[in-house]
Every structure is written in structure tokens, then in C-alpha cells.
Amino acid sequence: MSDLGAAPHRRWVPVVVLLVGLALSVVAAQWQSRKNDVRVRMAMQTAADGMAEQLLERLQLYEYGLRGARGVLLAAGIDRIDRKTFRQYHESRDIEHEFPGARGFGFIRRVPADGESAFLAQLRRDAPADIGIRQIEPHGGDRYVIQNIEPIERNLAAVGLDIASEANRRAAADEAARTGRAVITRPITLVQAPGQSQRSFLLLLPVYRPGLPLVSLQDRQAALVGWTYAPLLIDEVLRDVDLNQPQFALALDELTDRTERFFESQAQQGPFAPPVAGASLQIERHVYGRLWRLSLQPRPLFYAQLHLLAPGSVFATGLLVTLLSSALLLVYQSAHRRRVEMLAGQQRLAALTEQASDAIVVENIDGVVTSWNRAAERLFGWSAGEAIGRHGTDLLLPPAGQAADEALRARVIAGETPEPVESVGRDRHGRPLALSMAVSAILSPDGRVVGVGRLIRDIRAEKEAALSREQFTHRLEIEVGERTAALELARRDLRTVLDALPSMVGYWDRDMRNRFANHAYARWFGVEPSTMPGKHLRDLLGDSLFEMNRPRAEAALRGEPQTFERAVPRPDGSGYRQSLFHYLPDVIDGEVRGFYVLVH
Numbered sequence: 001m002s003d004l005g006a007a008p009h010r011r012w013v014p015v016v017v018l019l020v021g022l023a024l025s026v027v028a029a030q031w032q033s034r035k036n037d038v039r040v041r042m043a044m045q046t047a048a049d050g051m052a053e054q055l056l057e058r059l060q061l062y063e064y065g066l067r068g069a070r071g072v073l074l075a076a077g078i079d080r081i082d083r084k085t086f087r088q089y090h091e092s093r094d095i096e097h098e099f100p101g102a103r104g105f106g107f108i109r110r111v112p113a114d115g116e117s118a119f120l121a122q123l124r125r126d127a128p129a130d131i132g133i134r135q136i137e138p139h140g141g142d143r144y145v146i147q148n149i150e151p152i153e154r155n156l157a158a159v160g161l162d163i164a165s166e167a168n169r170r171a172a173a174d175e176a177a178r179t180g181r182a183v184i185t186r187p188i189t190l191v192q193a194p195g196q197s198q199r200s201f202l203l204l205l206p207v208y209r210p211g212l213p214l215v216s217l218q219d220r221q222a223a224l225v226g227w228t229y230a231p232l233l234i235d236e237v238l239r240d241v242d243l244n245q246p247q248f249a250l251a252l253d254e255l256t257d258r259t260e261r262f263f264e265s266q267a268q269q270g271p272f273a274p275p276v277a278g279a280s281l282q283i284e285r286h287v288y289g290r291l292w293r294l295s296l297q298p299r300p301l302f303y304a305q306l307h308l309l310a311p312g313s314v315f316a317t318g319l320l321v322t323l324l325s326s327a328l329l330l331v332y333q334s335a336h337r338r339r340v341e342m343l344a345g346q347q348r349l350a351a352l353t354e355q356a357s358d359a360i361v362v363e364n365i366d367g368v369v370t371s372w373n374r375a376a377e378r379l380f381g382w383s384a385g386e387a388i389g390r391h392g393t394d395l396l397l398p399p400a401g402q403a404a405d406e407a408l409r410a411r412v413i414a415g416e417t418p419e420p421v422e423s424v425g426r427d428r429h430g431r432p433l434a435l436s437m438a439v440s441a442i443l444s445p446d447g448r449v450v451g452v453g454r455l456i457r458d459i460r461a462e463k464e465a466a467l468s469r470e471q472f473t474h475r476l477e478i479e480v481g482e483r484t485a486a487l488e489l490a491r492r493d494l495r496t497v498l499d500a501l502p503s504m505v506g507y508w509d510r511d512m513r514n515r516f517a518n519h520a521y522a523r524w525f526g527v528e529p530s531t532m533p534g535k536h537l538r539d540l541l542g543d544s545l546f547e548m549n550r551p552r553a554e555a556a557l558r559g560e561p562q563t564f565e566r567a568v569p570r571p572d573g574s575g576y577r578q579s580l581f582h583y584l585p586d587v588i589d590g591e592v593r594g595f596y597v598l599v600h
Contacts, residue, residue, distance in 0.1 A: 021322025
């Protein structure tokens with residue numbers, strides 16, 4: 001019982017479960033948040049690496065194209081290459097398919113300042129007669145002139161341009177010549193695409209005169225003839241590269257000398273949701289002598305396709321589980337407590353039932369005894385083992401009283417609550433018993449009547465006591481009657497004697513009202529004796545005589561006996577009567593109740 005009762009009193013357990021559950025929910029939400037961050041970072045890293053790889057592969061294609069063009073130059077003869085040969089090479093290749101995004105491939109020749117006239121003459125044999133060498137900024141030194149480029153139709157504006165007249169172009173060309181490797185310029189504006197400011201590049205591959213050594217820088221400078229090159233517009237380069245724009249916003253920056261952004265997919269028009277603020281990933285790649293930075297910002301679709309479990313959902317789930325667990329624990333504790341209390345109550349009830357002085361009998365709905373306490377054993381003589389299982393009415397009542405008892409049980413089962421009834425029972429030996437029986441319904445937890453309980457009291461002693469009281473009362477009534485008659489006789493005798501006295505005898509209470517006066521008193525004042533009781537002393541004596549006697553009466557009411565003489569006028573006016581008055585206080589238990597008057 002102690003084990004059963006201990007758990008419900010630990011009311012702090014649900015609180016601890018709630019607090020621990022809340023803490024675990026917070027920890028789980030934080031863990032899920034970190035897990036989401038890791039997944040997002042890994043997915044973004046994978047996407048960024050993939051985009052960078054595609055970009056580098058695309059640029060590498062252009063390098064292959066430059067190498068092919070350089071091979072044509074070397075095969076045809078560097079000094080003999082003309083526009084027709086270069087165009088034939090271009091037409092032999094599927095440029096749009098093999099090198100998507102490239103505006104074309106061309107050849108830039110290094111022209112010494114003193115050889116400019118001879119070069120122009122050669123250039124005009126392949127190009128329009130009015131073509132000349134154009135410079136972006138005037139400069140001295142060698143010219144790096146675009147001699148050929150195909151397709152010429154969309155690149156004609158570039159023919160004759162001295163790229164050495166612009167610092168970015170010249171720096172990239174010089175770097176390529178020094179290293180012997182392909183080099184890309186900083187972001188520039190192509191003369192053939194002036195509307196795309198600072199969004200273009202030149203990819204240059206040096207061309208050296210064959211047969212000359214290229215070991216040292218001086219060797220390479222001496223052998224340099226020019227460069228094959230490809231003009232690139234970043235929007236065209238990335239046109240069919242999978243940038244996954246529904247999920248990401250991409251930005252490209254040049255970092256080598258200074259930071260300069262040359263591409264931003266967010267600036268492009270498209271049916272895509274704006275990127276999520278605050279989330280981004282940046283990676284850097286070396287691209288043909290330059291350092292580029294690729295920046296990714298995820299859009300909502302990226303998060304949606306990751307199917308991330310929201311930390312708030314984890315917390316809400318944990319909180320819900322915690323609340324349910326706490327609630328279930330509270331319900332369990334409440335049910336456990338009620339069960340323990342019910343068991344304790346049943347034990348107390350059983351103890352009280354066994355210790356009760358009155359017989360307690362419990363019957364099921366059919367009237368069969370299911371409980372029979374010790375008092376019932378003593379009263380009826382049947383042991384509990386003998387009584388349980390038998391019909392209660394047969395054990396408790398003689399046949400003559402069983403019909404009334406069944407009717408009483410039916411009323412109780414029907415929902416009535418009858419008053420206790422007195423009946424004549426019988427014990428196991430058939431001896432009659434005077435009983436007081438209270439019958440009540442026994443209900444199940446759902447309110448159904450499942451039995452009847454009887455509280456039976458042996459009232460034989462009470463009956464005998466009542467009979468004795470009746471006999472005593474009868475005798476007392478006889479004695480009181482006799483004494484009353486004797487008192488009445490004595491009262492009449494006393495009244496007769498007092499009325500026969502010539503002296504006046506009376507009694508006045510604290511309010512000076514008459515309670516008794518003999519005939520002499522009434523005759524003297526000329527009133528009917530029957531009107532004396534209740535009359536005030538003033539009304540009897542009159543105002544003058546009352547005021548004369550008043551001090552005497554008040555003194556008597558204070559407990560002071562008064563004796564005095566006074567000439568009292570006769571009521572008929574025939575003179576005075578000299579009388580002796582006695583006012584005697586009536587003192588009971590120290591309290592003056594009134595006073596007696598004797599007048600002689």
C-alpha cells in the first residue's frame with residue numbers, strides 16, 4: 001500500500017518531465033538547425049563547385065579553339081596567312097556547336113612601330129580599303145593589331161584595333177607572351193558589343209615563330225609573332241551553362257587587382273523568386289591568370305527541394321510530445337491516486353463495517369447477500385460464511401414481513417430514498433427481533449443501481465425503555481393529578497379562609513399590579529373581586545392616596561418591610577377608618593418579586 005501511495009504524491013514528476021522535455025526540445029531544435037546548416041552548406045558547395053567546373057570547362061574549350069587556330073597559322077605560314085585561309089579554317093569547324101558562347105576566333109599580330117605602314121598595306125589586301133589601325137588610347141611602342149577574326153560579320157568593328165592601346169588588353173597579352181600560356185583579360189567592353197559594359201574578356205594564346213628557342217623570357221619575346229584570341233561576352237559564355245537559376249542567384253567577381261563584378265544573374269529578368277537574404281557561399285578559382293570569385297545566393301526553391309525539417313517543427317513536435325507525456329503522467333497519477341484512495345476507502349469502510357455496532361448487510365440486485373458484518377452475526381446468529389450467498393429477506397424477516405420488505409427494496413432500486421422503518425425480524429432460532437432498518441441503494445461508478453445496503457439496529461432495549469417510560473409517565477400523571485387536586489383543595493380552603501378575614505389581604509408585583517386580593521380588599525374599595533387581578537395600584541387607590549402610599553410601596557419593592565398607620569377615607573364618604581398597614585417584600589433567591597399587603 002505504501003508503494004502504491006508514494007507515486008501519486010510525487011507531484012513534481014510531471015513538472016520535471018515538462019522541463020526536461022522542453023530542454024530536449026530546444027536541444028533537438030538547435031541540433032536540427034545545425035544539421036540543416038550543414039546540409040545547406042554542403043548542397044551549396046556542391047552546386048558552386050559544379051558551376052565553377054562548368055565555367056572552367058567552357059573556357060577550356062575556347063583554349064582548344066585558340067590552339068586550333070594557332071595550328072592553322074603555323075601550318076599556313078605566319079607571314080603568309082590571309083583572311084581567306086583563316087575563313088576556310090573557320091568554316092571547316094562547327095564553331096556554334098564546338099565552342100558555344102564564343103563570339104569568334106581571331107589573330108592579333110605584333111607590329112613594330114616602324115613596320116606599321118607595311119602591315120597596313122598587307123592588311124588592306126584582305127580587308128576593306130579604308131581600314132586602318134585604331135587605338136583606344138594613344139601610345140608608343142609595338143602595336144598589337146587584330147588582323148583576322150571570324151565570323152567577320154559580327155566582329156568587323158574589331159579588325160584593325162590596336163589592343164595595346166588599352167591597358168587591360170595589353171597587360172593580358174604581355175602576360176601570355178611572357179608565360180607562353182593562355183591568359184584572360186580583366187573585364188572589358190568589346191568594341192563590337194559596346195552596350196555590354198565591362199562584361200567581356202579576351203582570351204589570348206601566344207603565337208611564336210617556329211624553330212626559335214622559347215626557354216627564356218627573352219627567347220619568347222624575340223620569337224613572339226602575335227596571339228590567337230577569342231572575344232568573349234560573359235552572358236554568351238554562360239548562356240547554355242546550367243546555372244540552376246531557379247535555385248540560385250549567381251555573381252562573378254574579378255579579384256586579381258581590385259574587386260570588380262562582371263556578372264550577376266539576379267540582375268537578369270526571369271520568373272524566379274528573389275534569393276534568401278543572409279545566406280550565401282563564395283568560392284575562388286584561378287582562371288587563366290586571373291582570380292575569380294563565384295558567389296551563390298540560394299532561392300526559396302533550393303530550400304524546398306532539400307526537404308529540410310524545420311527546427312520549429314522539431315521543437316513543436318518535442319513540445320507536443322512533452323505536453324502529452326506530462327498530461328498522460330498527470331492522468332496516470334490522478335487515476336493511481338483515485339485507485340489508492342478508493343482502496344483505502346474500501347479498507348476503511350470494511351474496518352468501519354466490521355467495527356460498527358449496527359448490523360450492516362449488503363445484497364446484490366437480486367437480493368442475495370454479498371456482505372455480512374460481525375454485528376449482523378451477533379444479532380441474527382448467522383455467520384458471514386453462512387449468510388453470504390443466501391437471500392437476505394429469508395435470513396432477516398419472518399414470512400409475514402417479507403412481502404413488505406420486497407416492496408421496500410423495489411422502491412429503493414427504483415431510485416427512492418425511504419425513511420428508516422421499524423419491523424419485526426427474526427434470528428436463526430426464530431426468535432423475534434425489534435429492528436430499525438434503513439435501506440439504501442448501492443451505485444456503480446456510472447450511476448447504476450447494483451445492490452441494496454441495509455443498516456439494521458436492534459431496538460429491543462429501546463422498546464423496553466419506551467414501555468418503561470410510558471408506564472412511568474402514566475403513574476406520574478396519576479400522581480400529578482392527585483397532587484393537583486390536593487393543591488386545588490388547599491387553594492380553595494386558603495381562599496375561603498382569606499375571604500372570611502375582616503382584614504384586607506393582597507399581593508402586588510414589581511409593576512404594582514394586583515395578583516391577589518381577598519373579598520375584604522375588594523369590598524373596601526367597592527370593586528368586584530373578579531376585577532382585582534391585573535389592576536394597577538393607582539387605579540385602585542386613586543391619584544391622591546397612591547401618591548401618599550407610593551414611597552412605602554417603592555421601599556417594599558426594594559426589600560424594605562413597611563409598617564405604618566393611616567386614616568383611610570371610606571369609599572362611601574361616611575368618614576375615615578384608622579388602619580394599620582404592613583407592606584411585606586416577597587423575596588425569592590435574593591430578588592424582590594413583589595410585596596404582600598395586610599391592612600387591619
